[in-house]
Amino acid sequence: xxxxxxxxxxxxxxxxxxxxxxxxxxxxxxxxxxxxxxxxxxxxxxxxxxxxxxxxxxxxxxxxxxxxxxxxxxxxxxxxxxxxxxxxxxxxxxxxxxxxxxxxxxxxxxxxxxxxxxxxxxxxxxxxxxxxxxxxxxxxxxxxxxxxxxxxxxxxxxxxxxxxxxxxxxxxxxxxxxxxxxxxxxxxxxxxxxxxxxxxxxxxxxxxxxxxxxxxxxxxxxxxxxxxxxxxxxxxxxxxxxxxxxxxxxxxxxxxxxxxxxxxxxxxxxxxxxxxxxxxxxxxxxxxxxxxxxxxxxxxxxxxxxxxxxxxxxxxxxxxxxxxxxxxxxxxxxxxxxxxxxxxxxxxxxxxxxxxxxxxxxxxxxxxxxxxxxxxxxxxxxxxxxxxxxxxxxxxxxxxxxxxxxxxxxxxxxx
Numbered sequence: 316x317x318x319x320x321x322x323x324x325x326x327x328x329x330x331x332x333x334x335x336x337x338x339x340x341x342x343x344x345x346x347x348x349x350x351x352x353x354x355x356x357x358x359x360x361x362x363x364x365x366x367x368x369x370x371x372x373x374x375x376x377x378x379x380x381x382x383x384x385x386x387x388x389x390x391x392x393x394x395x396x397x398x399x400x401x402x403x404x405x406x407x408x409x410x411x412x413x414x415x416x417x418x419x420x421x422x423x424x425x426x427x428x429x430x431x432x433x434x435x436x437x438x439x440x441x442x443x444x445x446x447x448x449x450x451x452x453x454x455x456x457x458x459x460x461x462x463x464x465x466x467x468x469x470x471x472x473x474x475x476x477x478x479x480x481x482x483x484x485x486x487x488x489x490x491x492x493x494x495x496x497x498x499x500x501x502x503x504x505x506x507x508x509x510x511x512x513x514x515x516x517x518x519x520x521x522x523x524x525x526x527x528x529x530x531x532x533x534x535x536x537x538x539x540x541x542x543x544x545x546x547x548x549x550x551x552x553x554x555x556x557x558x559x560x561x562x563x564x565x566x567x568x569x570x571x572x573x574x575x576x577x578x579x580x581x582x583x584x585x586x587x588x589x590x591x592x593x594x595x596x597x598x599x600x601x602x603x604x605x606x607x608x609x610x611x612x613x614x615x616x617x618x619x620x621x622x623x624x625x626x627x628x629x630x631x632x633x634x635x636x637x638x639x640x641x642x643x644x645x646x647x648x649x650x651x652x653x654x655x656x657x658x659x660x661x662x663x664x665x666x667x668x669x670x671x672x673x674x675x676x677x678x679x680x681x682x683x684x685x686x687x688x689x690x691x692x693x694x695x696x697x698x699x700x701x702x703x704x705x706x707x708x709x710x711x712x713x714x715x716x717x718x719x720x721x722x723x724x725x726x727x728x729x730x
Contacts, residue, residue: 325606326457328464336452336510337461340445343503345468347408350415350499352476357484357492358418358427368424374567374688379428381681383436388678391439393534395670400447401512405504407441412500418493443673448512450661450669459606462657463599466650470595517667538671547612547663550718551656552676554615556683557714558652561622561707563687564694565645572700577635587642594646601647602654611655616715618651623711630704 332338358376362368384391395403414437417430445465453461483491525533542548573584602614621644628641656676664672694703 324456325603326454326460328460328603331453331457331460331464334452334457336512337449339506339510340448340452341464341468343408343506344445344465346499346506347503348468348472349476349479350496352472353480353483353492354415354418354496356477356480357489358421358431360480360484361421361489362424362427366424372424376424376427376431378685378688379431380435380438381685383432384439384442384674384677385682385685386678387436388439388674388681389535389538389671390531392443392538392671392674393531395440395443395447395674396534396667397670398444400444400451400514401507401510403440403444404448404507407437407444408500408504408507411437411441412497412504415493415496415500418496419490439674439677442677443670446657446661446673447514447666447669448510450666451512451514452510455662458658458661459611459654460603462654462661463603466654466657467596467599470592470599470646470650474589474592474596515666534671538668538675541664541668542672542675545663547659548672548676550612550615551659552679553714553718554619554652555656555676556679557619557711558622558649559680560683560687561626561711562645562649563684564691564703564707565626565687567688568691568695568700568703569642571695572629572704573638576633576700577638579635583635583638587639590639590642591646591649594643594648595650596646598647598650599654602650611658614651614655615659616718618648618655619711619715619718621645621648621651623708623715624648626704626708626711630701630708633701 332341355376359373362373362376411434414430414433417433418427421427449458449461449465480492483495521537542552569587570584573579573587577583605614625641625644625648628637628644632638660673660676661669691703694706698706
């Protein structure tokens with residue numbers, strides 16, 4: 316993937332949606348995420364206003380969802396590579412639907428943690444399996460468009476989800492949001508059940524004679540070895556980890572920044588949050604036309620650079636308009652990192668390792684975000700919120716410099 320050479324002509328979004336199986340997988344993602352977002356907003360609203368949860372308790376809800384993937388992702392990937400993809404997707408959906416019923420019985424904030432932890436754990440299997448399904452259903456030249464479509468659903472729900480959930484809660488109560496989440500998992504499972512997913516014939520399992528925990532460890536190690544010795548995938552892991560760490564720090568600090576640095580009210584905070592989502596959505600739409608002209612690694616570098624600009628604006632200025640610009644830049648930059656890293660992951664990883672590599676990359680991303688959520692508040696007390704943003708910018712610059720070491724090899728070769 317030489318940055319100076321145009322990439323292979325890419326399929327358009329319309330062409331990828333013209334693949335019936337991919338269209339159903341995309342619709343399943345749309346329905347499932349819509350249910351997830353309205354339920355999550357309802358959980359946060361109930362915890363905040365009915366149970367009077369503290370800031371740490373609210374942060375704990377997000378952490379409860381991410382911790383299973385952060386800790387168990389590589390192990391889950393071993394099973395995703397061995398289980399039938401369709402079975403894994405449908406089973407994850409149905410079990411998550413069952414767990415979401417637990418929201419109805421919560422009487423304290425702590426009661427939300429168990430179903431959210433369980434849903435996060437099952438999502439650890441669903442995510443890599445979905446990545447395998449996309450690689451099976453879509454030709455290589457359609458991966459950029461396919462991942463753009465999947466991420467656009469996520470970004471759209473980030474923008475529209477809170478408003479939709481607020482409307483449902485105000486008219487019908489949070490229970491309707493919980494029911495929508497349960498039904499969305501069932502609907503997703505039914506749509507996936509109508510898809511035929513046939514993985515290519517995999518090479519013989521080199522660890523077939525091993526059993527139990529020893530076999531799991533050997534399979535995990537094979538995934539780790541591939542990541543550590545493949546420059547492109549190592550670049551993906553490092554870039555995604557840096558970006559998600561920055562987002563993990565950004566999320567809990569922006570409200571405090573608006574309140575204590577800008578001395579503005581919730582309207583500015585809401586606008587900043589909306590601009591992050593809008594930036595993600597617009598960025599995902601703006602990227603695809605350039606996918607045939609530039610390799611994915613180029614977009615990832617641009618995204619990391621955009622995050623540097625955004626954090627520097629927050630650290631060096633105290634103007635509300637520039638804060639909003641930084642929020643928009645953050646969204647655009649996240650889109651530049653997330654979509655191309657998924658393309659690189661799916662195109663560079665052998666089919667027999669996609670589950671392990673995909674889940675390990677997810678684990679790094681979620682762990683980085685959890686660390687960002689946890690340390691950002693403590694750093695803010697130690698050095699001040701503006702200096703935290705400057706520290707993040709400095710770390711991202713270091714990441715860019717280190718990643719540049721791998722850029723010459725980012726052409727599908729191994730180190």
